[in-house]
Amino acid sequence: MPKQEKEFFDPNTLSWHRPEGYPDGVWELIVTEDKKTNEFTRLLKFASGTETTNILAHECWEEVYIIEGGLICGEQVFTKGMVAVRPPGMKHGPFKTPVGALTYEVHYRRSKE
Template sequence: MAKPELEFFDHDLNIGWRQVEGAQKGIIEKILSLDPETGSYTRLLKFPPGMLTNELLVHDFWEEVYILKGSLTDLNKEETYIEGMYACRPPGMKHGPYNIPNGCMTLEIRTYEK
């Protein structure tokens, strides 16, 4: 099985926001498409204003992130990323923790290799 075929639709009317499992309270997601076999998915991710995350993140999947609104600062790298910036992270790449003073919404694509 793969991600579903989806023609344009209004995700605001059809998909609700939910708390990200295992994440700090207030970090919410909206899964847009999911491959149940691999776990690969595309989602919107939202951080509230004033959020300070506490984890250094390292994943076992490819992660592509596009900042749609707001900004976030990687506290280890001492770099701020703003609206319109993009990242493509291979498995094992370290990132975070983050300071998100004004909130942030990203489009994220996770891809697990077989």
């Protein structure tokens, strides 16, 4: 089933849970998803002091907007209002979040042109 069509709604009606493979202190709220293609839109929340250990690379495109807080990857500091656009296979992480963070993410596949 493709991602669900949803008009404006209160995301507080949805449930937060820890995403598979993430450490304690990380929660996701799936806004809409296609389980068949693993395309989804979510909010991802990091508690203050959380550190991930994995280097990630996805099979799909990923776009991320930092709504609150910030993330540190190596020597790079990413803060509120910054955006990432990652093509399939782009490596990123691990991340530290000394102040915590809230991100909005869209994972999608591009159709072949």
